[in-house]
Amino acid sequence: VIEVESVRERNPRGQGARLRDEIVEAATALLDETGREDSLTLRAVARRANITAPSIYAHFADREAILDAVIEQAFLGLIASVESHTAGIADPVESLHAGCQGYVDFATAQPRHYRVLFNRQPDPDEPRTPVEQLSDLTGERAFGLLVDGIAACVEAGRSGSVDPFADAAVLWSAMHGFAMLYDGLPHFPWPKPDYMLATMIDRIALIHD
Amino acid sequence: VIEVESVRERNPRGQGARLRDEIVEAATALLDETGREDSLTLRAVARRANITAPSIYAHFADREAILDAVIEQAFLGLIASVESHTAGIADPVESLHAGCQGYVDFATAQPRHYRVLFNRQPDPDEPRTPVEQLSDLTGERAFGLLVDGIAACVEAGRSGSVDPFADAAVLWSAMHGFAMLYDGLPHFPWPKPDYMLATMIDRIALIHD
DNA sequence: TGTACATCAGTGAACGCGCGTTCACTGATGTAC
């Protein structure tokens, strides 16, 4: 039985790390296609990358480590999306809108990647892995940006928020919930995402007297 | 011996349906303990129910059917929670608060059940199953209550919402997102759930001039 | 009444499958001498 369609062309010497990237890429592609985290089996990833299963062990300790790499990539993507949206915007209200737009854009454009970041069901048996802590960090870092964004609006007299931290928590919940439901229930007659997001920001974060 | 299709269906002998309930109960308990949907294997459910794996086939067509039954039970639990909270409350604002409280209470008290209802990753290969449509129905039914609740507040002059449907969508997103994040990131320094929920309702649904 | 028998609620063994992981290996490539 031939496991691999054609024998893979070897990487030149010293470029072994190239396969590592290809494995992560294959895992990412697989996640995008199937949408199910548990379909990221070590063997499926190997098939997708056109290598044999044991080859993966040169680059990853075990199956879990592949998933960790995918998560780390998703983490970078989310942060990048938010920061690229806010770059160069001085007005605090505009900046807050842009940052939230970047967040929701990533979540709706790459729902599988977003899910893998924030939608993991915690396993009570195992202790917290570094990547789960990374998820927490992602949340707290993005969350910090949100708190700062609201606080900046308050300072500029554009928001009447008296508790930016709590308001950021509510706004984050709203964005997260919308992203999840929008992906999970595509048949629901959702209002336009842009309208939803603008409403959330205005009502929750930019309170007027 | 040739087995002939009987013209009329025979009634079960009495005790038969009891095992069905025990199987669903075992699956529910398993879901509560592990928190992971994919740990609901047919064999694990059988072990938990203290029966052999093939016994399940007398009551469920396949593994998927067990999960469907658990989902249906979660559906009933969510609806019951919302309706028990709103029962007998005449004031529209109080009723809206109570209903949302019932929704979030269920989601945070039984996060695994709530997850199994609304957090399923859609499988692109398979067509929509009846239970996925049930999920949609759950959403739409609960959502209908929310729209009506907001509309009642508007009629009573207690809310300035000009688009109860869209505002219900935003409020639902916020409640869903909060429930998911609260369960998934327990280490995050969340404000008090009651305060979060009250803030959501006031800001999103009860707009004052 | 006794008894034969259908029905019921399961059991126990077995199957083929994909999985994660291990182990020994292989053939190409760069390097020391």
Place this chain on the structure above:
DNA sequence: TGTACATCAGTGAACGCGCGTTCACTGATGTAC
């Protein structure tokens, strides 16, 4: 310069496991006659 050899980037076979599902069966129980 040629050649021996270490290193590299993988391969291929095999393992034990839990899984979903099937099949033939079993022992208890209610019922017809």
